[in-house]
Amino acid sequence: MQLPAQQVAVLEAANADEALSVDALAAATELPPETVTGAVFELEDEGLVAVSERTDETVALTDEGRDYVDTGLPEVRLYEAALEAGADADPVSMGQVIGASGLEGGAVDIALSNYARKGYGAIEGGEITADSDADPDADAEANALEALADVDDAPVDGVDVDSETLESLERRGLLERTESTVREVTLTERAVTELMAGIETAETVGQVTPELLTSGEWEDVEFAEYNVEADAERFDGGKVHILRQTAERVKDTLVGMGFQEMDGPHVDADFWINDCLFMPQDHPARTHWDRFALERPTHIDDLPADLVDRVERAHREGVGEDGEGYHSPWDEDFARALALRGHTTSLSTRYLSGEEIGDLEPPQRYFSVEKVYRNDTLDPTHLLEFFQIEGWVMAEDLSVRDLMGTFEEFYSQFGIEDIRFKPHYNPYTEPSFELFGTHPTTGELVEIGNSGIFREEMLEPLGVECDVMAWGLALERLLMLMYGFEDIRDIHGTLCDLELLRDTEVTY
Numbered sequence: 229m230q231l232p233a234q235q236v237a238v239l240e241a242a243n244a245d246e247a248l249s250v251d252a253l254a255a256a257t258e259l260p261p262e263t264v265t266g267a268v269f270e271l272e273d274e275g276l277v278a279v280s281e282r283t284d285e286t287v288a289l290t291d292e293g294r295d296y297v298d299t300g301l302p303e304v305r306l307y308e309a310a311l312e313a314g315a316d317a318d319p320v321s322m323g324q325v326i327g328a329s330g331l332e333g334g335a336v337d338i339a340l341s342n343y344a345r346k347g348y349g350a351i352e353g354g355e356i357t358a359d360s361d362a363d364p365d366a367d368a369e370a371n372a373l374e375a376l377a378d379v380d381d382a383p384v385d386g387v388d389v390d391s392e393t394l395e396s397l398e399r400r401g402l403l404e405r406t407e408s409t410v411r412e413v414t415l416t417e418r419a420v421t422e423l424m425a426g427i428e429t430a431e432t433v434g435q436v437t438p439e440l441l442t443s444g445e446w447e448d449v450e451f452a453e454y455n456v457e458a459d460a461e462r463f464d465g466g467k468v469h470i471l472r473q474t475a476e477r478v479k480d481t482l483v484g485m486g487f488q489e490m491d492g493p494h495v496d497a498d499f500w501i502n503d504c505l506f507m508p509q510d511h512p513a514r515t516h517w518d519r520f521a522l523e524r525p526t527h528i529d530d531l532p533a534d535l536v537d538r539v540e541r542a543h544r545e546g547v548g549e550d551g552e553g554y555h556s557p558w559d560e561d562f563a564r565a566l567a568l569r570g571h572t573t574s575l576s577t578r579y580l581s582g583e584e585i586g587d588l589e590p591p592q593r594y595f596s597v598e599k600v601y602r603n604d605t606l607d608p609t610h611l612l613e614f615f616q617i618e619g620w621v622m623a624e625d626l627s628v629r630d631l632m633g634t635f636e637e638f639y640s641q642f643g644i645e646d647i648r649f650k651p652h653y654n655p656y657t658e659p660s661f662e663l664f665g666t667h668p669t670t671g672e673l674v675e676i677g678n679s680g681i682f683r684e685e686m687l688e689p690l691g692v693e694c695d696v697m698a699w700g701l702a703l704e705r706l707l708m709l710m711y712g713f714e715d716i717r718d719i720h721g722t723l724c725d726l727e728l729l730r731d732t733e734v735t736y
């Protein structure tokens with residue numbers, strides 16, 4: 229019998245009496261595991277080996293779990309500090325005990341959330357007590373960490389920790405389970421007979437070359453077979469970020485709904501960002517810390533003079549017969565100040581003003597999916613730079629039903645069917661609505677956008693005589709609803725979750 233070299237090597241390393249794993253065979257033959265797997269499948273087809281598969285579960289401590297092996301579990305440290313401070317006799321102030329424990333930052337929260345649960349004592353009204361009967365040496369989680377300290381990917385059946393404790397460690401992120409398929413191979417009787425009769429190594433050819441073809445040799449050689457089932461090595465190449473991919477999808481969706489794309493400056497005059505939106509110049513958001521001002525240049529050169537006059541009049545006197553303005557100062561220099569745009573509604577005002585005031589005829593539909601900048605505090609749902617899905621529709625006789633219907637149609641394209649609306653206030657829309665969606669894993673309501681129907685005081689100076697409904701939606705929040713992550717920092721910045729970014733598929 230003739231077989232390719234790898235198969236011969238595997239046959240020689242395998243055994244009729246003892247099942248050997250692919251990894252063991254790879255070690256014995258010095259072949260890569262994927263080559264061994266390929267050879268094993270072919271030998272199985274020939275009836276020379278029998279293959280059995282099982283799933284192995286292994287466990288290993290996470291970095292955090294390993295840290296606690298050295299430093300002790302936070303709740304145990306809190307308990308020890310509480311005992312030291314005499315909290316087994318009388319309640320002691322929390323601040324004092326935490327200070328003495330040396331716990332800091334997130335570890336304090338972890339200690340507090342496990343302390344009472346594990347019977348170490350009680351925390352109430354800023355004071356802590358310690359139960360003198362509690363025994364940290366009998367802490368099942370602490371003991372399990374000790375037991376697992378030196379094992380790396382140990383088979384779960386082999387570790388001396390009960391399944392409940394394993395689960396709680398896993399829930400706390402101190403332990404990780406990994407599942408892998410293990411294939412085990414034994415020689416069949418036929419293989420034993422063939423091996424005794426002697427097996428020759430067949431030369432197989434992996435690639436057709438010009439020489440093989442021109443010489444005609446290709447007719448006589450044996451070609452290696454493709455093995456499409458072999459476990460291939462995983463390569464993580466670069467790919468377009470899921471946020472960009474989803475942005476493209478949003479753009480396609482809006483184009484499909486008849487919208488045209490707007491673009492414009494990231495740094496813009498307050499005039500376009502705020503004044504055209506009937507935002508009073510003393511509105512907190514305009515002087516407030518959440519604005520990123522520009523140091524150089526500080527002011528825009530050009531503003532359309534006629535529009536500036538009309539906007540100023542609306543601010544001072546209001547519009548229409550019984551209009552009311554803000555009766556507060558309006559300063560053109562203030563309107564010329566440059567800042568990073570805090571919303572892309574600046575693009576909407578630029579586009580609504582048209583080439584010339586009043587030259588836009590309904591119907592019109594515009595959108596942008598662009599970055600905005602706010603001097604916010606970074607947290608699980610806030611970034612300092614994020615993407616807004618801006619949009620507006622200009623038409624005769626629009627109503628709230630049109631607005632809601634547009635959102636329902638838009639979000640349903642992303643599998644989101646349960647949009648909720650909450651009345652809201654914007655200086656430039658009346659009525660105004662915030663939009664909410666349900667987070668797929670936590671079930672919490674997440675704010676995903678803000679919208680409304682532009683008011684007269686904003687539209688009249690721009691020369692728009694019909695209705696305009698408009699919105700700004702958060703792209704990152706849409707992603708949260710689509711892919712179920714809970715922290716925006718999972719997809720941005722140094723804390724990002726690479727697995728999530730690699731594995732998430734954005735389908736069109």
Ligand SMILES: N[C@@H](Cc1ccccc1)C(=O)O
Nearest residue numbers: 571573678679680698699700
């Ligand atoms: N500019 C608003 C969104 C919005 C746009 C247009 C109309 C109403 C609301 C925001 O950033 O939250």
